[in-house]
Amino acid sequence: MSLVADFQPSFNPNTKTVLDRNVADFQPSFWRDYFVQYASESMELDQNMLAQIEPLKKYVRDMLVLKTDNLMTKVHLIDSIFRLGLSYHFENEIEEVFQHEIHNNYVQNGEIITFEEDDLNSLAVLFRLLRQQGFHVSPNVFKKFKDEEGNFSERLLIGNVEGMLSLYEATHLMVHGEDILEEALSFTTTHLESVAKLSHSLAIQVKRSLRQTVHKNMPRLEARSYISIYEQDPSHNENLLILAKLDFNMLQRLHQIEFGNVSKWWKDLDVCNKLPFVRDRIVECCVWGLAVYFEPQYSSGRVLMAKLIMIMTAIDDAYDAYGTIDELELFTEAIERWDISCLDKLPDYMQILYKIFFDFYEGIEQQMKNDGRLYVLKYYKKEFKKLIQGYITEARWLNKKYQPTLEEYFRLAIESGGYVLMTTTCYIGMGDIATEDIFKWISNEPKIDNAAMVLARIMDDIASNEFEHERDHIPSFLECYMKQYNVSRETALQEGQRRIYDAWKDINNECLRPTEVPMPILTRIINLSRFMDVVYKDKDNFTDPKGEMKSFIKAMLVEPVPI
Numbered sequence: 206m207s208l209v210a211d212f213q214p215s216f217n218p219n220t221k222t223v224l225d226r227n228v229a230d231f232q233p234s235f236w237r238d239y240f241v242q243y244a245s246e247s248m249e250l251d252q253n254m255l256a257q258i259e260p261l262k263k264y265v266r267d268m269l270v271l272k273t274d275n276l277m278t279k280v281h282l283i284d285s286i287f288r289l290g291l292s293y294h295f296e297n298e299i300e301e302v303f304q305h306e307i308h309n310n311y312v313q314n315g316e317i318i319t320f321e322e323d324d325l326n327s328l329a330v331l332f333r334l335l336r337q338q339g340f341h342v343s344p345n346v347f348k349k350f351k352d353e354e355g356n357f358s359e360r361l362l363i364g365n366v367e368g369m370l371s372l373y374e375a376t377h378l379m380v381h382g383e384d385i386l387e388e389a390l391s392f393t394t395t396h397l398e399s400v401a402k403l404s405h406s407l408a409i410q411v412k413r414s415l416r417q418t419v420h421k422n423m424p425r426l427e428a429r430s431y432i433s434i435y436e437q438d439p440s441h442n443e444n445l446l447i448l449a450k451l452d453f454n455m456l457q458r459l460h461q462i463e464f465g466n467v468s469k470w471w472k473d474l475d476v477c478n479k480l481p482f483v484r485d486r487i488v489e490c491c492v493w494g495l496a497v498y499f500e501p502q503y504s505s506g507r508v509l510m511a512k513l514i515m516i517m518t519a520i521d522d523a524y525d526a527y528g529t530i531d532e533l534e535l536f537t538e539a540i541e542r543w544d545i546s547c548l549d550k551l552p553d554y555m556q557i558l559y560k561i562f563f564d565f566y567e568g569i570e571q572q573m574k575n576d577g578r579l580y581v582l583k584y585y586k587k588e589f590k591k592l593i594q595g596y597i598t599e600a601r602w603l604n605k606k607y608q609p610t611l612e613e614y615f616r617l618a619i620e621s622g623g624y625v626l627m628t629t630t631c632y633i634g635m636g637d638i639a640t641e642d643i644f645k646w647i648s649n650e651p652k653i654d655n656a657a658m659v660l661a662r663i664m665d666d667i668a669s670n671e672f673e674h675e676r677d678h679i680p681s682f683l684e685c686y687m688k689q690y691n692v693s694r695e696t697a698l699q700e701g702q703r704r705i706y707d708a709w710k711d712i713n714n715e716c717l718r719p720t721e722v723p724m725p726i727l728t729r730i731i732n733l734s735r736f737m738d739v740v741y742k743d744k745d746n747f748t749d750p751k752g753e754m755k756s757f758i759k760a761m762l763v764e765p766v767p768i
């Protein structure tokens with residue numbers, strides 16, 4: 206069903222008629238106004254829950270600071286704290302343990318030492334946590350699990366599913382040139398795939414990991430699924446488990462209200478009726494924001510991100526499909542001028558879009574005035590203009606049926622992907638921790654953001670390639686690669702997957718100490734890539750409202766964890 210049939214705006218007589226337009230047949234929203242019910246509720250965290258949570262937090266903090274002879278127990282405790290989504294409560298204590306206990310005891314000149322027992326599970330968890338905390342430890346420690354021929358030893362590993370699983374998880378923190386981790390990934394994948402066909406509880410965990418690794422998972426989804434795994438572990442700590450459940454539900458309540466407020470903003474704008482060519486994905490945009498930061502202190506950042514992504518999506522749909530080239534040139538000019546008086550020169554439907562874009566900007570401006578951070582505005586404007594320049598170049602290419610080279614395609618993809626705009630906005634939502642130096646840094650397109658962009662671009666191109674073939678669209682990565690190297694689609698796909706894999710290595714590398722900027726700043730970029738890994742792995746689950754995204758939203762936003 207085409208959505209355009211319902212749309213009857215008044216057009217300038219010299220523009221194309223509705224029937225001439227290149228439209229995408231997007232499905233309606235699955236969630237419609239579901240979250241609006243939460244819009245009027247108080248944003249205050251539930252006092253009753255907070256009162257239950259505080260003593261449990263103290264209990265966990267005491268465990269963390271307690272000096273122990275069995276440091277490995279603490280390593281596993283910290284792993285559980287991370288996976289249960291609780292580490293944001295204990296950042297200082299965890300850093301302290303890493304610096305003064307774990308690193309001092311286990312690492313010398315970058316090598317993991319004093320690890321006498323061949324406990325692969327513990328070793329791999331330790332390695333993953335050290336890497337995740339930014340310590341550049343060598344993976345050579347895994348050599349002891351190889352045989353005389355230099356291959357991973359089937360004799361030592363096959364029966365040790367837990368160890369193989371932890372090793373598999375650890376390999377996802379690899380950086381370039383780590384052959385031993387490449388071999389470990391290949392070995393563990395092969396053997397775990399056989400285990401996944403079985404039905405015991407560890408096999409279920411294996412299946413889950415093969416589908417979604419810890420490192421690349423969205424933090425809220427990881428917490429939700431690990432709470433169930435942890436609960437079934439007979440050695441679990443009951444207080445830690447209760448804390449995780451209460452904390453998850455308390456934050457879920459806050460997230461529901463934010464989703465409600467953003468959904469209400471969208472409903473009041475009435476875009477679905479006024480601009481039916483736009484993908485109505487406001488709830489999915491909220492998930493994107495939630496993926497970037499879930500902690501309570503970033504509540505306004507999440508709202509900002511969700512609205513920005515919805516605005517980017519709406520404008521993308523105009524440039525990719527609905528707008529005629531002349532209208533798009535006008536819109537581009539209006540964005541360049543950044544002036545509400547440009548409205549009169551735009552066709553009616555673009556006036557609606559421009560007004561939404563402009564009101565959103567004015568909201569940021571007002572907030573930044575209040576916060577004394579007006580300097581962020583020039584970065585925001587610059588990146589928004591760059592995005593629109595990227596969109597119009599794509600539209601011109603499409604209009605002229607221009608076939609870009611792979612290099613031209615990537616140069617443009619960095620602009621039209623809007624990653625610097627997304628990260629800039631995400632830092633606006635972080636408050637004072639994002640100083641002007643951070644905005645300068647991100648506007649210079651650091652390697653980590655470029656890697657995240659390449660990853661997102663290729664994943665999106667692969668995921669949405671078939672859908673985009675149903676209408677005119679500029680050539681994607683796959684088409685550019687096939688044409689430039691005269692290769693099959695299969696070869697281009699493999700190359701795309703290789704580049705995504707390499708982009709993760711770049712991202713991991715940029716998070717090793719000493720980092721260019723503080724870790725909370727880098728975490729947002731990793732989280733954007735995690736969103737891509739979860740949502741775009743097999744297909745575009747952002748655009749498809751009934752795919753896996755539906756179950757992610759249910760798990761994170763609809764169903765509380767049973768206490």
Ligand SMILES: CC(C)=CCC/C(C)=C/CC/C(C)=C/COP(=O)(O)OP(=O)(O)O
Nearest residue numbers: 514517518521525622623624661662665669
């Ligand atoms: C590439 C990517 C996921 C960028 C993230 C930046 C971002 C949040 C953009 C919002 C609009 C959006 C979902 C574009 C992808 O749409 P599409 O699938 O129609 O892709 P296209 O129009 O760029 O080809």
